[in-house]
Amino acid sequence: MVSDELKAVIHLRAEDLFEGTASSKSVMVDTDHGRGSAPTPMELLLIALGSCTGVDVVSILRKKRAEIIEYRVEVRGARRSTHPRSYERIEVNHIVTGRNISERSLAQAVQLSDEKYCSVAATLRPSAEIVSSFRIIEAGEGE
Secondary structure, three states, rough: OOOOOOOEEEEEEEEEEEEEEOOOOEEEEEOOOOOOOOOOHHHHHHHHHHHHHHHHHHHHHHHHOOEEEEEEEEEEEOOOOOOOOOOOEEEOOOOOEEEEOOHHHHHHHHHHHHHHOOHHHHHHHHOOEEEEEEEEEEEOOOO
């Protein structure tokens, strides 16, 4: 039984260019690698993973009263050479700039997201190895 059902509608808007709509919000998706006017479907998977784990990590760190000044997630995916060319390995690097960010707290937040909370990672993990890392940048006094 599905507890939460989501829906998306995708329309062809031009040659190899689609518009996807979900919850009344739209995003363009470009499958023409030469044109490159919007993310490809596979790039959107990386964006989905990064934002899913990002919201978890930031939420956990804020609950621990971490002073986050800047946060970003860099996601890289290596695809299989044979069709359907799914991801075989995805690297997720969390980069946190702040004051007094505990390495232990950040490691715990990343692990909780990886293993418990991030539904995108759970969806991708059966076919892709997901490797997470993190880096802390201590903010200076004037920031």
